[in-house]
Amino acid sequence: MDYSVLVGGEAGQGMDTxxxxxxxxxxxxxxxxxxxxxxxxRIRGGHNFIQIRFSEKPLYTFSEKVDVIFALNExxxxxxxxxxxxxxxxxxDEKTGGDEGILHLPLARTAKELGNSRVANTxxxxxxxxxxxxxxxxxxxxxxxxxxxxxxxxxxxxxxxxYEMIEPKYNLKVREDEHVLINGNQAVGLGAIAAGCKFYxxxxxxxSTGILTFMASHANEMKIVxxxxxxxxxxxxxxxxxxxxGVRAMTGSSGGGFALMVEALSLAxxxxxxxxxxxxxxxxxxxxxxxxxxxxxxxFMIHAGHGEFPRMVIALRDPEDAFYQTARAFNIAEKYQVPxxxxxxxxxxxxxxxxxxxxxxxxxIERHIAGEEDIAGESxxxxxxxxxxxxxxxxxxxxxGQVVLVDSDEHDEEGHITESDEIRRxxxxxxxxxxxxxxxxxxxxxxxxxxxPENLVxxxxxxxxxxxxxxxxxxxxxxxxxxxxxxxxxxxxxKKLLEEARFxxxxxxxxQNATGQxxxxxxxxxxxxxxxxxxxxxxxxxxxxxVYLRLKEVL
Amino acid sequence: xxxxxxxxxxTAWCPGCGNHMIRTALKQALEELGLEPHEVVICSGIGQAAxxxxxxxxxxxxxxxxxxxxxxVGIKLANKNLKVIVESGDGDTYxxxxxxxxxxxxxxxxxxxxxxxxxVYGLTKGQASPTTAMGQKTTLQLDGVxxxxxxxxxxxxxxxxxxxxxxxxxxxxxxxxLMKSAITYRGYALxxxxxxxxxxxxxNTFAWYKNRVxxxxxxxxxxxxxxxxxxxxxxxxxxxxxxxxxxxxxxxxDQFDFIKNGPPLVDLELNPKDAxxxxxxxx
Ligand SMILES: Cc1ncc(C[n+]2csc(CCOP(=O)(O)OP(=O)(O)O)c2C)c(N)n1
Ligand SMILES: [Mg+2]
Numbered sequence: 001m002d003y004s005v006l007v008g009g010e011a012g013q014g015m016d017t018x019x020x021x022x023x024x025x026x027x028x029x030x031x032x033x034x035x036x037x038x039x040x041x042r043i044r045g046g047h048n049f050i051q052i053r054f055s056e057k058p059l060y061t062f063s064e065k066v067d068v069i070f071a072l073n074e075x076x077x078x079x080x081x082x083x084x085x086x087x088x089x090x091x092x093d094e095k096t097g098g099d100e101g102i103l104h105l106p107l108a109r110t111a112k113e114l115g116n117s118r119v120a121n122t123x124x125x126x127x128x129x130x131x132x133x134x135x136x137x138x139x140x141x142x143x144x145x146x147x148x149x150x151x152x153x154x155x156x157x158x159x160x161x162x163y164e165m166i167e168p169k170y171n172l173k174v175r176e177d178e179h180v181l182i183n184g185n186q187a188v189g190l191g192a193i194a195a196g197c198k199f200y201x202x203x204x205x206x207x208s209t210g211i212l213t214f215m216a217s218h219a220n221e222m223k224i225v226x227x228x229x230x231x232x233x234x235x236x237x238x239x240x241x242x243x244x245x246g247v248r249a250m251t252g253s254s255g256g257g258f259a260l261m262v263e264a265l266s267l268a269x270x271x272x273x274x275x276x277x278x279x280x281x282x283x284x285x286x287x288x289x290x291x292x293x294x295x296x297x298x299x300f301m302i303h304a305g306h307g308e309f310p311r312m313v314i315a316l317r318d319p320e321d322a323f324y325q326t327a328r329a330f331n332i333a334e335k336y337q338v339p340x341x342x343x344x345x346x347x348x349x350x351x352x353x354x355x356x357x358x359x360x361x362x363x364x365i366e367r368h369i370a371g372e373e374d375i376a377g378e379s380x381x382x383x384x385x386x387x388x389x390x391x392x393x394x395x396x397x398x399x400x401g402q403v404v405l406v407d408s409d410e411h412d413e414e415g416h417i418t419e420s421d422e423i424r425r426x427x428x429x430x431x432x433x434x435x436x437x438x439x440x441x442x443x444x445x446x447x448x449x450x451x452x453p454e455n456l457v458x459x460x461x462x463x464x465x466x467x468x469x470x471x472x473x474x475x476x477x478x479x480x481x482x483x484x485x486x487x488x489x490x491x492x493x494x495k496k497l498l499e500e501a502r503f504x505x506x507x508x509x510x511x512q513n514a515t516g517q518x519x520x521x522x523x524x525x526x527x528x529x530x531x532x533x534x535x536x537x538x539x540x541x542x543x544x545x546x547v548y549l550r551l552k553e554v555l
Numbered sequence: 556x557x558x559x560x561x562x563x564x565x566t567a568w569c570p571g572c573g574n575h576m577i578r579t580a581l582k583q584a585l586e587e588l589g590l591e592p593h594e595v596v597i598c599s600g601i602g603q604a605a606x607x608x609x610x611x612x613x614x615x616x617x618x619x620x621x622x623x624x625x626x627x628v629g630i631k632l633a634n635k636n637l638k639v640i641v642e643s644g645d646g647d648t649y650x651x652x653x654x655x656x657x658x659x660x661x662x663x664x665x666x667x668x669x670x671x672x673x674x675v676y677g678l679t680k681g682q683a684s685p686t687t688a689m690g691q692k693t694t695l696q697l698d699g700v701x702x703x704x705x706x707x708x709x710x711x712x713x714x715x716x717x718x719x720x721x722x723x724x725x726x727x728x729x730x731x732x733l734m735k736s737a738i739t740y741r742g743y744a745l746x747x748x749x750x751x752x753x754x755x756x757x758x759n760t761f762a763w764y765k766n767r768v769x770x771x772x773x774x775x776x777x778x779x780x781x782x783x784x785x786x787x788x789x790x791x792x793x794x795x796x797x798x799x800x801x802x803x804x805x806x807x808x809d810q811f812d813f814i815k816n817g818p819p820l821v822d823l824e825l826n827p828k829d830a831x832x833x834x835x836x837x838x
Contacts, residue, residue: 180837190833196825199633218833223813223823225632230658234625237618241598241629244616245637246821249629267619327827357834363827395821396596396614396630397637403592405608405615408601416564416609417617 001056001172004063005128006080008049009072011042018070018121019050020352021146022128023181025139026054027354030175034059034465036541037350041206041290047075056175059353060318060465061544068131070124074098089169091127093120103127103166110161119158126162133171136163180357184348184462185210187319187358188278191326192250193222194363197276199242199249201227201235206290207346208254208280232257236264236277244273244406246369246395248330252278252342255288255297262304265339269309269431271406272383272391274333276326278342280349283539292539293346295461298517301341302490308428310336310435313490315343315461317446320355321487322348324362331366332441336390336434343489345512347541348462370394375402381413382406385426389433435491444496445484449475453482455555456504458497458530459511460486460518462541467510469544470551479555483510486518492525501528508532508554510547558586562612567603573724573750573761574603577671578610580727581642584734585613595638598627600652602644603678604671604750621651624659627666634819635808638738639665645672649685649705656707660714660743664807667737667744670707671724673752674759681755691758708787708799711745712780717804718744719783721796723768724751725761729796736798742806749794764794771797778802 007019019035027033031054040046051062065085071077071092084090094104105127111120122143129139139159144152182190189211192200200215202208212226219226225242229235235251242249253261258279268275279301283294301313312332316322322344329340370392380402384391391413396404405415410427412418446464449457449471459467464485474481482504484497501507509519509530514537519530532554536542560582568574585595595613599605601620608615614637616626623643631639648656648670659666676682681694686707690699711719718740722730730748737744749768751761775797776782783800809815817823 180834182837186837190830193833194827194830196827198820198823199629201629220811220813222830222833223817223820225811225814225820227632229625230654233622234628234655234658237622237625238629240618241616241626242633242820243629244626245596245630245633247633248825249633263619264622267622271616271618357838360827360831360834365825365827367825395634397593397634400591400593403612403614405617407608407615407617408619409617415615415617417567417606 002053002063003055003132004051004053004066005068005070006049006051006066006083007070007072008047008076008080010045011040011048012044013072014118014121015048015050015072017146018125019052021142022125023052023352024142024146025129026052027179027181028138028142028177029134030177031055032057032059032179033181033352033354034062035352036062036347038540039291047079049076049080060468064543064545068128070128071096072121077102089131091124105162105165107162111158114154114157116154119155122155122158123162126159127165130163130166131169133168135174136160138174178356179354181352181354182319183210183350183352184316184319184322184344185280185350186214187322188316188326188342188344189214190358191323192276193218193224194360195327195330196248196365197224197250197330198247199225199239200251201229201238202251202253203229203232203235203257205254205257207282207349208252208257208278210349211252211278211280232260233264236261236275237267239275240264240268240271240273243275244396250276252280254280254282255284256286258297266305266307266309267408268339269305269307269311270408272337272431273406274337276329276333276340276342278344281343281345283537289539291346293512293541294537294539295345295463295512295517297343298460298489298513298521301343309431310338310438311490312338312340312438312441313343314340315487315489316348317461317464317485317487318348319353320358323358325487327363331364334368335366336437337393338434338438343461345462368393372399380404382415383411383413383427383430385413385430388437389430439491442488442491442493444493445486447496447500448483448485450480450482452500452503454480454504455506455508456500457481457483457508457510457551458486458518458522459483460489463510463512466542466544466547470547473544473548474551474555481551481555492521494526497522497526497528506531506554508534508551510534510542512536512542558582559592560585560612562610564610566610567606569754571753572603573673573752574671576724576727577669577730577748577750578607580730580734581669582611583731584738587731588735588738590638595640596630598623598630598639598641600643600647601678602647604642604644605647607642621647622655623647624652624655628659628662628664631664631666632808632814632820634821635814636819640738641666641668643670644677645670645674645686646676646684649707657714660711660716662807663717663742663804665741665743667734667740668746669734669737670745670747671750672707672747673750673756675752675756677752677755688758694755706787706790707745707747709784712783712787712800716745716800717742717802718798719787719800720746720798721794722746722748723764723796724748725765726768726796729770733798740801742804767792767794768796769793771795771799
């Protein structure tokens with residue numbers, strides 16, 4: 001079984017809440033769920049939609065075709081009729097126009113009778129549940145969770161009324177619910193909190209705002225300072241201040257906001273203060289498509305910042321990966337005193353997926369902070385030359401008699417400004433030695449499908465889901481396809497790539513950008529070249545079907 | 556005088572520069588407050604003034620041009636036990652860092668902000684700063700400055716700053732007292748310090764300031780905001796120095812219950828398991 005429901009309408013029609021509610025009901029009914037949000041950069045009007053896919057099998061992507069269109073306006077029917085499966089149905093209020101095939105229900109009328117016009121959507125959800133033959137009880141509990149106690153009575157009534165409006169078409173069996181339903185932004189926030197992040201600041205910018213909101217909603221409970229700052233320049237500089245003083249600090253933004261952080265990123269490299277930051281990408285250049293998705297900043301993240309300094313760049317592949325990698329980022333940042341840059345995008349940020357509850361026991365907090373005994377009576381030197389390039393880090397205010405000086409100028413071992421050519425050479429080498437250590441930390445890409453395949457797909461970050469589904473399908477049909485899905489991007493891991501590429505007749509690059517940035521990286525770093533590129537840069541995410549069809553064209 | 560804040564480094568400041576006097580005052584203020592080097596952090600941006608962390612023995616965060624304030628905010632939030640002082644130039648603070656200046660005042664975090672206001676860009680060789688007078692010729696504004704100067708004190712007052720003062724590098728005993736008041740004030744405290752630049756500003760010289768500055772009278776009521784605006788605007792033949800405005804205000808950090816009533820953030824125990832309960836939100 002594999003079904004999809006599309007809920008569409010104008011911004012401001014309460015679609016988000018209804019879709020979230022439906023996704024949660026389906027999860028609690030024991031299904032795997034994957035949602036995809038497509039919304040416009042406006043508060044009222046326009047056209048937004050959310051697709052909710054569910055199945056007994058794990059899901060990694062959305063599907064192009066849907067079984068039910070729940071149309072909150074007539075435009076939804078026109079825009080999405082082409083997505084409806086032949087045996088699918090459109091559910092809409094009786095006052096909504098459209099042809100005869102549509103299941104017109106008295107949703108608004110029912111809501112009015114119940115005394116709250118806002119519950120019409122909930123009545124529609126009741127009808128959808130009935131359509132699939134799912135019981136009401138789970139749904140009623142979900143209503144309480146999503147809409148709160150106060151509104152739950154009237155919504156439960158609406159749900160029941162909607163349930164009575166139609167006959168079931170399917171008779172789905174409820175299964176045991178073993179999952180959480182979480183999106184990429186929430187998983188990043190959770191990973192940061194698990195890792196002991198006590199300072200998160202940022203400036204609102206879609207699609208990264210969800211992280212800021214998530215952190216804010218747990219700030220008091222978890223004792224985290226969550227600060228909306230005056231601009232992104234302040235954000236990274238402030239996070240560096242907090243980290244210098246010894247708390248785990250993070251900031252995040254999207255494209256343009258990250259661009260404003262770039263000078264401070266270079267500062268992080270120079271002063272060797274650990275920090276974690278995330279770019280939840282959206283299509284650029286400039287303001288671009290604020291609410292849509294792209295992987296256009298790969299090169300930017302690797303190279304951003306003037307001067308040469310080590311950093312690590314990690315692309316997040318799904319919410320589970322986002323959780324563990326975010327936590328890992330804090331350890332790497334502190335171990336090597338470098339900035340660690342995470343990359344997500346709108347599709348990962350907003351798509352809710354079912355996953356096994358995260359294992360907090362797997363998260364280890366490794367601080368690498370030195371104490372009095374480590375500096376052995378010497379006068380502390382923040383940038384002491386060491387073989388590894390990493391100097392012992394103490395915190396300001398913690399050891400009487402010792403002070404900690406960090407400096408954005410080229411500096412000597414104590415952190416004092418210098419013009420010495422000799423010290424300059426040594427400091428550059430010290431900083432760059434840390435990059436050699438980072439190379440040892442790097443994790444190889446995930447391999448999906450066949451090992452040593454004839455056709456090797458390469459991709460990174462959030463395209464993981466769509467590529468995974470496409471590759472599995474092609475292999476089931478007898479093709480020989482394997483995919484390497486890069487998470488760690490910089491330093492760039494080449495081992496597995498070189499191993500797998502040896503046997504491949506074709507190397508196919510799948511990316512959500514127009515220039516094939518990962519492909520350019522494999523040329524540079526592994527001296528390999530893709531034979532084909534499958535690129536998408538219309539701001540909409542790849543579905544598994546699209547990748548499947550486009551791969552089929554080139555196999 | 557040798558004190559525990561003394562560093563033997565040779566400074567990159569010109570002989571006769573007001574920065575030397577400001578440093579002398581600062582060391583004395585810290586000494587008189589009974590602070591120890593490890594308890595204090597000086598944050599600065601880039602400029603001649605901003606080199607202060609290299610010439611005094613305390614913790615230092617010498618960051619980017621214009622960005623002295625954000626790290627200071629981060630440091631104070633992370634460890635409320637540190638005394639956080641920001642030292643930077645007029646260009647750094649009012650020009651490149653103008654947005655941070657505005658919003659740090661609004662935030663009212665407990666830091667002392669000492670602006671070395673020489674009314675010129677010193678390090679980059681004499682261009683106009685936001686406080687250079689209109690019409691003044693500089694190495695770049697060859698026909699004279701065509702934009703009107705910014706009045707930092709008026710700006711700070713209008714933004715609701717709780718501590719606004721003006722000092723003069725040439726009056727060290729007075730400056731020491733101002734610095735001590737600013738450092739002990741709970742909240743954001745601005746001290747704009749008139750500082751002669753002996754190389755690049757041939758208008759606002761030591762004598763120019765000396766002939767104009769006067770101490771605010773003993774009976775001056777610094778809690779009177781209207782009066783404070785008047786004094787802040789006085790910048791011509793006569794320039795008042797002293798605490799122009801001072802009132803008690805709740806600080807930013809005190810609005811976080813867990814900071815106000817808990818240990819400094821940096822001392823919190825970290826345990827991933829503490830976050831596990833948040834999983835329930837997604838069940
Ligand atoms: C982003 C950036 N822009 C410009 C500069 C060059 N710069 C360094 S200091 C300075 C102005 C310094 O003036 P001020 O802050 O008044 O300090 P002063 O030297 O007068 O003490 C400028 C423009 C820089 N370092 N960084
Ligand atoms: Mg200046």
